[in-house]
Amino acid sequence: MNSLIVGAATVLVATYVGVGALLYTFQDRLMFQPGPPPPPPSETPAPELTPVTVTTADGLDLMSWYAPPPPDGRGRVVVYFHGNAGTLADRAHKARALLDRGLGVMLVGYRGYNGNPGDPSEAGFREDGRAALAFLEAQGFGPEQRVHYGESIGSGTALPLAVEAGAAAVVLEGGFTSMRAVAQGQYPLYPAGLLVRHPFDNVAAVQSLKAPLLVLHGEHDDLVPVAMGRRLLEIARAAGNPRAEGVFFPDGNHVDLIEHGAMERLVRFLDTLPPPPASAPVIPGGVAR
Template sequence: MNTTMTGSVFQTILQILAGGAGVYGILVAAIFLGQRTMMYPAGGSLGTPAEAGLADARELTIETEDALRLVSWYLEPAPGRPVVVYFHGNAGTLADRAFKARLFADAGYGVLLAEYRGYGGNPGKPTEEGLYADARANLAWLAAAGQGAENTVIYGESLGTGVAVQAALELARAGTPAAGLVLEAPFSSMAEAAQVHYPWLPAARLTRDRYDSQAKIAEVNAPLLIVHGSDDRVVPQAQGRRLFDRAVEAKRAEWIAGGGHANLYDFDAGRMVLSFLDSTVSP
């Protein structure tokens, strides 16, 4: 073969590889820089509790440690009943979870639907540490209203499971464990969840907001319920099982056959959660 031609082909291959590496690098950089926009789409406006079917809910203004004033919604419990503090997933707002709040409230439980910074018209930009601060502010408001941790159930859904585990961990470390912890479709960590969706990228290493629940769950000493669907394509059930295996007793799981990521209440998850609450935290 002509050596000049061989050299030309080799040079072309190198140029193609270099170009491909350049495109890959640009893509990695774009995803790294834009990951919070993807992670926190922030939903729309809240509207009013009545518009969401919660006419008996109060709209609260809760101030965080970094001086943000956030809106949350609160339904009072029946006398002596616990309050469920609900941290929702990354899509939509607390108003989209009103049907769950209605279910718990109709059973006599109080519900604090906690809204995050940057969501539902709230000020601020969502970050992992920011959402942890939002959770602390909501729990502090509840404690000031006379509802202590011993009468508080922390509930997290999807992204909110990372917030819920951190909140439960902080209460455990303070010596005031929550009455219960409910995790709906939980990830083991956000880094591992990201790697599932971007297997061709070093996504786990690039993830800034890591929500490393699997590193924390063994310290949480509140009774635990995990509900997770077998057909979850957003957070594979294997991650929920890994979290469950690392948790301490008392713990309970509902592995829902056929359930996806956002439709578990279509598979009777609401009844499962109420059963857990009635048997574990109700007086």
């Protein structure tokens, strides 16, 4: 009997360790899921977007998609940091909604995504975001005219870069407290704090955020619990953020908030902010280095 118990325990421990080793080894494949190179913007709902090349500090030439705001628009550019799966083309319908509301759009192209060179990582995404912001700066759009939009894992780049470089506002769609917390929720038997290589700690970032914050989250989000969105909002307010608001959609999940009026709520939020200073946008299509 004792030998059976010992044998069963040995199998359980070996299985536990083996699965943990697989999760640790292949976590990047679980966390980052790029799609194939996208079609040109002309074949998407937002054909006015233009492919532009930005060069990162570590020497990668990355493609993003960009369209400035119209002359009679709101004078702001939404810097869109997308989620962990798919391509820029998968966000073209959201770009369409933003463009139709008088906003410019920069769909940030990450390393390893959209046919771009490099391997995805938390540090790499932040370098990619810095290069995109440098491009916009060269186009005449400073922090007061840039709205950081973080979709899911993109929240982990949008937030810290807003703290670092400034922003007119930050919008989080399905944002999490940290990737470690998400992983702990999905794999509760494992010590996520020790295993996750890309923590994307939004708690630390939101505590230092001075820009207005809008949290958009679905009550039925089955990937990032709505409690995480509420927690980020709570932390921002406790840290003294002068303007932190949340919209929690009763029927929304992780990927369908646009269908529940998210863009209307975003524009309503931006319209209550002080108007941005005038800019002198450059014709798109350049290369930022």
